[in-house]
Amino acid sequence: GVPVPSDSGGGAGGVRLLAVTGATGYLGRPLLLGLTSRPGYVVRALTRRDPAAAGIGARQLLKGDLLDPRASLSLLEPGCDVVNLAYLWRGSEEQNLLAVRNLLRACKARRVRRLIHVSSVAVYGRAPGDRVTERSPCLPVTSYGRTKLSIERLLREECTVEHAIVQPTTVFDGDCPPLERMLSDLGANRPRAWLRSGIFNARRMNLVHAENVSAAIMFLLDPPALDAGSSFIVSDDEDPANNYRDIEIHLMKAIGAPDYAVPRLRLPDPGLSMLLRARGHDNVNPRRVFDGARLRGLGWTGPVPFVAGLQRFAARFMERHARPGARA
DSSP: OOOOOOSSOSSGGGOEEEEEESTTSTTHHHHHHHHHTOTTEEEEEEESSOHHHHOOOOSEEEEOOTTSHHHHHHHOOTTOEEEEOOOOTTSOHHHHHHHHHHHHHHHHHHTOSEEEEEOOGGGGBTOSSSEEOTTSOOBOOSHHHHHHHHHHHHHHHHOOSOEEEEEEOEEESSOOHHHHHHHHHHHHOHHHHHHHHHHHTTOBOOEEEHHHHHHHHHHHTSSSOOOTTEEEEEOOTTSTTOBHHHHHHHHHHHHTOOOOSSOOOOOOHHHHHHHHHHTTOSOOOTTOEEOOHHHHTTTOOOSSOHHHHHHHHHHHHHHHHHSTTOOO
16 A cells, blocks of 8 residues: 555544545545535545545545555554445455455554444345334345345454444435436337336335435444444435336426326236346335334434435436437
């Protein structure tokens, strides 16, 4: 790794170092943007990309790889806080576990104050019931869900510092393939949009805005104490519009697309569940919601209302695709 300044240690002068891994990912940018206006923190970010080209807004940038234990040690300072957003998408489960184990050992060596680890509701997999809470059984079937669950277990077994696990649903903001596909079809492939609308109909989409997830992470940095290994679902599922058909209608309005002239042919929920199961999805229950009441019970509220987030996403999508040379 490259050396970083050590002028902002854990708490000196009323300023605390916040170390962020995975800072160039889909959650890193909104998190760092929110921290720029937050007093009391200096952010140091670890990235595997060229720090000069990252453009992520952290005051201190460190190029390194969590698979190298020296990177975590260079990133952290005594008394700092840590947010782990990193996930090795092209790595194996063993590599992801090694990366987190290296980070945990560095947290112990540097005596960090608090670690917030970002996981996923994919750990619950095919848990039974229409409502999933932090007490639901974890039954993942995809490699992503199984790896995320293995990492959570590693934290609970080996993490020696105060920590919390954040479990967001499907995050949307700058990028979100399901929403991008929906918007593209509404504009350029109406027959496919019509077919998908009938298939998915009222299926719960379990989307959450990235700024709400980053706000939850910042919120969990503040409480005076956390139970060891506490996990918190972060979702916008309490909003009844968080289903395929209502989202589609809001996006139609946002881009000025008309509704379908031909009535949709709706697939019953049991048929949709069979389709999702055949395609290997973790969540095969079209009615499932993820209950974020535990976090809200601590006083947290998301700053971005669900429909407002959809409208912002649609506006950015239209702006991006209106530029010369934009991808279709």
